[in-house]
Amino acid sequence: HQPYREQLMPWMSAVIEAALEAGAVGAALSGAGSTMLAFARGNYAAIGDAMLTALQPFAVAAHTLVLQPDLIGAARADAP
Numbered sequence: 757h758q759p760y761r762e763q764l765m766p767w768m769s770a771v772i773e774a775a776l777e778a779g780a781v782g783a784a785l786s787g788a789g790s791t792m793l794a795f796a797r798g799n800y801a802a803i804g805d806a807m808l809t810a811l812q813p814f815a816v817a818a819h820t821l822v823l824q825p826d827l828i829g830a831a832r833a834d835a836p
Contacts, residue, residue, distance in 0.1 A: 761785055761789050764789070765785070765789055765790060766814065767810065767811055767814040767816055768785055768789075768792070770810040770811075770813075770814075771783070771792050771807050771810045771811060772784065772785075772792070773810070774806040774807050774809065774810035775792075775794040775803050775806060775807050777806065778799065778802050778803040778805075778806035778807075779796060779798070779799040779802065779803055780794035780795060780796045780803050781795050781796060781797060782794065782795040783795070783807075792807065794807065800822045801822075804820030804822065805820075807820065808820060
């Protein structure tokens with residue numbers, strides 16, 4: 757889906773490349789966008805900063821979040 761979305765988000769490749777160069781093990785557009793995500797085993801702040809820096813020439817406002825995966829999922833014991 758990414759090649760089709762890049763026409764609407766010309767910054768996408770630059771952000772992915774920046775994340776990978778900063779040490780992410782993978783990066784992608786999340787769904788239809790505009791959220792970008794990067795998978796990493798460390799160096800989280802530097803990866804986020806690199807992604808934000810890549811957006812600057814495009815004047816795109818953004819922020820980063822460092823999240824941990826939910827290892828339990830929808831079948832949680834405490835779910836109603």
